[in-house]
Amino acid sequence: MDIIYCGYFATYEAYLCALIHIGMEFDCYSMYSYFELCRKYSKQFGNLIFVGLDHELNRVYAMGCKEFTDVIINSQSSFREIYDIGNDIKHIDTTKISTSLPHIIEKIGDNAHLYSAAKWLFYYWCRRMYPRARYFVKNETGLFNSE
């Protein structure tokens, strides 16, 4: 099965949920690299970013859809049928848990003087979002039910 986490940006919530899904633990040391990754790939709209395989060997992706998540979900499902693609597809819309902070981080991160502020905001966003994203992934996929 293909599991695609869809968000406004390709990174931030969508990528974080995908990381949680494949079982990547997240610590303060990896935050800086995650910040760099989010900034670098956030505007890859429409491109599937392969994140990894989960414990059931499902392929997990993150994708930035801007405000067209529903359109992309319908279109990919239609093309799956047209081309008779055997793999099931599951889209998970992470805009349900999104906040406006990633938009602000993206805006101010482009300014060299405000880069540190963007980084600080990102750490704040991460700390707030991680438990929320974990709960969301658990609810959407049934993972971590044994906990």
Added chain:
Amino acid sequence: MKIFYHCYGGAHTSIVCAAIHLNYLPKDNIPAAFAFKEIPFYDKMKNNDIGSTVFVGTDEYGCDIYIMGMRNGREVVIPAIKGYLNEHYITNNDILFVNALVELHPVTALGGMLSRRLGLVSIGQPLTIWGIRRYYKIFVELVGKVQQKERDIISSS
């Protein structure tokens, strides 16, 4: 080969282009209003189905003709589709996406909004047809270019 005519909602201009392509509508004159109403799927796409493809028919070269709506997000939706197909080792060479929103009469836009978004079909549908009839030649020209490209692709392969 598969040709996808796409527009905002997949209900009006894309379906008209597909109908011209498949000779349901004439290329040499502007059809009467009732002819548009008789096209299958004209003014039928629901708001929450936007993005889904609808198979309209197969043309004389054996190409499948589809329509779909993409709102104004074709820069995002098309890469998402192609990326998904690439992940499954399906090449994009035999897919042609055609933007049927080359020229949109404002009355068509207004009619489309009334009919599809507000559900006022009896008011909106005639307005869409009125606008499309004004720009009908533009759609015929577009389809002519698509068919030329289709012939080029087929002859080169």
